[in-house]
Amino acid sequence: MTPAQKPRKAAPDFAAENESRRKKLWPVAGVDEVGRGPLAGPVCAAAVILDPANIPDGLNDSKAMSAKSREIAFARIIESALATSFAFVTAAEIDATDIRKASLMAMERAIAGLSVAAAFVLVDGRDLPGLPCPGSAIVMGDAKSLSIAAASIVAKVARDSLMRRLAEEYPAYGFETNAGYGSPRHLAALASLGPTPYHRMSFSPLRRG
Numbered sequence: 001m002t003p004a005q006k007p008r009k010a011a012p013d014f015a016a017e018n019e020s021r022r023k024k025l026w027p028v029a030g031v032d033e034v035g036r037g038p039l040a041g042p043v044c045a046a047a048v049i050l051d052p053a054n055i056p057d058g059l060n061d062s063k064a065m066s067a068k069s070r071e072i073a074f075a076r077i078i079e080s081a082l083a084t085s086f087a088f089v090t091a092a093e094i095d096a097t098d099i100r101k102a103s104l105m106a107m108e109r110a111i112a113g114l115s116v117a118a119a120f121v122l123v124d125g126r127d128l129p130g131l132p133c134p135g136s137a138i139v140m141g142d143a144k145s146l147s148i149a150a151a152s153i154v155a156k157v158a159r160d161s162l163m164r165r166l167a168e169e170y171p172a173y174g175f176e177t178n179a180g181y182g183s184p185r186h187l188a189a190l191a192s193l194g195p196t197p198y199h200r201m202s203f204s205p206l207r208r209g
Contacts, residue, residue: 010143010144011060012059012060012061012142012143012144012145012146012148012149013144013145013146014050014052014055014145014146014147015145016028016122016136016138016144016145016147017030017050017052017122017145017146017147018052020119020120020122021052023120025119025120025133025134026119026120027049027082027083027116027117027118027119027120028049028118028119028120028121028122028147029047029048029049029083029111029114029118029120029121029122029147029151030047030048030049030050030121030122030124030141030145030146030147030148030149030150030151031045031046031047031048031107031110031111031121031122031123031124031129031148031151032045032046032062032123032124032141032142032148032149032151032152032155033045033046033103033106033107033124033155034062034152034155034156034159035155035159035179035180036099036103037181038178038179038180038181038182038200039180039181039182039186039190039199039200039203039206040091040166040173040175040180040186040195040196040198040199040200041091041159041162041163041166041175041179041180041198042088042089042090042091042093042094042106042159042162042198043088043089043094043099043102043103043106044086044087044088044089044106044155044156044158044159044162045086045087045089045103045106045107045109045110045151045155046084046085046086046087046110046151046152046153046154046155046158047083047084047085047086047107047110047111047113047114047118047121047151048077048081048083048084048085048147048150048151048154049081049082049083049084049114049116049118049147050077050080050081050082050146050147050150051080051081051082054080055080055146056073056076056077056080056150058072058073059073059077059146059149059150059153060143060149061140061142061143061149061152062142062149062152062153062155062156062157063142063152063156064143065153067160070153070156070157071157073150073153074153074154074157077150077153077154078154081150082116083114083115083116084114084154085110085111085112085113085114085115086110086113086154086155086158087106087109087110087112087113088106088109088159088162089102089103089105089106089109090198091197091198091199091200091201093105094200094202095200095201095202098202100127104127104129104130105129107123107129108129108130108131110151110155111129111131111132112132117132117133118132118133119133119134120133120134120135120136121133121134121135121136122135122136122138122141122145122147122148123135123136123137123138123141123148124137124138124140124141124142124148124151124152125137125138125139125141126139159179160179163175163176163179163180164176166196166198170196170198172189172192172193173185173186173189173190173193173196174186174189180198182205187205190205190206
């Protein structure tokens, strides 16, 4: 099969949201999180309720988008959505529990922060957080649901922005480019300077014993 013959990857759509609307469960919030893997910084989750009559063009899984396109999409989502919210769970909170529970906690906080109460929630992944309403978990949901894709963009842009601010305070670690992941520059700074207050001490190679 030549590259031209390869099937094009389907873009996220509004099918799951429309199905919920048909069941009189509206509004629908899409929820996603970013930042499970880094050695530093919080995990961030976002919840977005899109306006069916005003969905921005170009929404996709944030991992499939360039930084510039995410920033543009973020602004359009904030401007057009019925409600948006994002929330952080800190490195210290992650260390006090585990990353899975911390991710679900961030989702719960993001949902609670919505200015419009959701009647149904679509969550990326296999696990549902504690919800105030019915919901459904969708594996690879950020590539399937426009609402989850929008949440993935909001969460990614919000977390990256925070990591850039931390980079100003701790410039040696390269947070502005590695977002807290274990890049060579980051690992070298850890070896020479040690961890910051924003590092996850329960994560290898920071974990002791």
